[in-house]
Amino acid sequence: MDVIVRPTPTLQGEFGALSSKNYTTRYLLVAALSEGVSTIYHPAHSEDSDAIRRCIADLGAVLTEDEEKIVVQGFGRHPRDVKELNVGNAGAVLRFLMAVAALSPEVTFVNTYPDSLGKRPHDDLIQALGQLGVEVEHNNGRLPITIRGGKPQGGRITVSGAVSSQYLSALLFLTPLLDEDSEIIVLDDLKSKVVIGQTLEVMEQAGITVHAADDYMSFKVPGRQAYAAKSYTVQGDYPGSAAVLAAAAVTKSDVTIHRLAEHSKQGERAIVDVLRMMEVPLTHENGTVHVQGNGILKAVEFDGDAATDAVLAMVAAAVFAEGTSRFYNxxxxxxxxxxxxxDYLAELTRAGAKVEERRDEIIVHGTPEGVEGGVTINAHYDHRVIMALTVVGLRARQPLRIKDAHHVAKSYPQYFDHLRSLGANVEWVE
Ligand SMILES: O=C(O)C1=C[C@@H](OP(=O)(O)O)[C@@H](O)[C@H](O)C1
Ligand SMILES: C=C(OP(=O)(O)O)C(=O)O
Incomplete structure (x- = not known):
């Protein structure tokens, strides 16, 4: 399914933010790793959250669900012996479950998105699992991947954080369940460091002790721990909301999103600070962000690693700013x-934006007068590309057609409904 985005000068309305993808993944995981019954209120409903629901059920967790919650009977450190798991296109789910699979005799993760998750590297996690005594068969570091675990040992583990924080999170979730104590040392750099704060927060809520160095580059994890069964409430999602806030910033708007906690550990809450730096009129109080956009934005410089899943939305806003913006790291x-x-900059360029790429930077020469549009966008299977190009389409002169926009459902199935409720001129077409 494609979406046609037509020029939309004004947006107005309010709604509650979707539920956090990262917290839903983590709460479902720690619930599965507990031997008791946990309850997760307001879980996200998306392809990625469906993927972890499906996989933990395959591994032996029992899930019951109603409108507001999921109740999970976990499997603790004894997942059911299952041959295959299908994580869809969910990177974090794959990496976390690769570590859990170390507790099973043999599990194969199949490759159902060869042009997206199928291309992503997992070498650093594979290498670290090897140090635990786990045998991993893989396709040059990529899917399909077979994990032969059983009785992983702890001890000293090194892992690179230069590509993704998800490898480290995966090891943090696994190591408390091992018989031995573990020490995890992060080599090179640690990208998306803020996300590790979410992992540690959830583990602590689940009663697990981890001794983390202040810089998150080394951890001591006592073994023989048990995840407690608890009740959890999922907070609102900043990465998805960032796209809606960017849409409000580039139009004349009066848009309110509730359920966005000021003190969240989601780095993407920086969307609020970045829009403020761009001089977009907004307030953020009592978990509510209120944007009163006037269409005028100033260029910005920002360390994107602090808010990795909101950078594309920030870039989309910068397309209409006065001056040149730079998103580095x-x-x-x-x-x-x-x-x-x-891939993203290629699509932005086709839409008429003036952007430049560096190895680790995005430069945006803002065009406050708008962009031409009138082209068909390749979504590259990427929900965040779809959301960000939609923002650009709202202020393009000619409509943008976003191909295969249904991939937005990876994290935010109701994105276009939410935008339409604000008055955005967006339409699904076959
Ligand atoms: O741990 C997580 O849940 C995530 C970590 C981040 O990935 P990287 O650590 O690969 O940047 C983020 O982009 C992803 O959406 C979710
Ligand atoms: C990168 C993302 O997800 P994942 O790594 O979990 O596939 C994302 O949600 O933007």
Whole structure:
């Protein structure tokens, strides 16, 4: 399914933010790793959250669900012996479950998105699992991947954080369940460091002790721990909301989003600070962001690694700013659902934006007068490319057609409904 985005000068309305993707993944995981019954209120409903629901059920968790919650009977450190798991296109789910699979005799992760997740590298996690005594068969570091675990040991583990923080999160989730204590040392750099704060927060809520160095470059994890069964409430999602806030910023708007906690550990809450730096009129109080856009934005410089999943939305806003914006320290955007530098900038350029790529930077020469549009956009299987190009389409002179826009459902199935409720001129077409 494609979406046609037509020029939309004004947006107005309010709604509650969708539920956080990252917290839903983590709460479902720690619930599955507990031996008791946990309850997760307001979980996200999307392809990625469906993927982890399906996989933990395959591994032996029992899930019951109603409108507001999921109740999970976990499998603790004894997942059911399952031959195959299908994580769809969900990177974090794959990496976290590769670590959990170390507790099973043999699990194969199949490759159902060869042009997206199928291209993403997992070498650093494979290498680290090897140090635990786990045998991993793989296709040059990529899917399909077979994990032969059983009885992984702890001890000293090194892992590179230069490509993704998800490898480290995966090891953090696994190691408390091992018989031995573990020490995890992060080599090179640690990208998306803020996300590790979310992992540690959830583990602590689940009663797990981890001794983390202040810089998150080394961890001591006592073994023989058990995840407690708990009740969790999922907070609102900043990465998805960032796209709606960017849409409000580039139009004349009066848009309110509730359920966005000021003190969240989601780095993408920086969308609010970045829009403020761009001089977009807004307030953020009591979990509510209120944008009163006037269509005027100023260029900005920002360390994108602090808010990795909101950078594309920030760039879309910068397309209409006065001056040249620079988003630096963003190389790991190349290892996401698509190459979010080369592929995204190619689509922006086709839409008429003036952008330049560096190995680890995105430069945007703002065009406050708008962009031409009138082209068909390749979504590259990437929900965040779809959301960001939609923002650009709202202020293009000619409509943008976004091909295969249904991939937005990876994280935010109701994105176009939410935008339409604000008055955006967006339409699904076959
Ligand atoms: O741990 C997580 O849940 C995530 C970590 C980030 O990935 P990287 O660490 O690969 O940047 C983020 O982009 C992704 O959407 C979710
Ligand atoms: C990169 C993302 O997800 P994942 O790595 O979990 O596929 C994302 O949600 O933007």
């Amino acid at each position: 963003v190389e790991n955007l190349r290892y996401k659902e698509c190459d979010r530098i080369t």
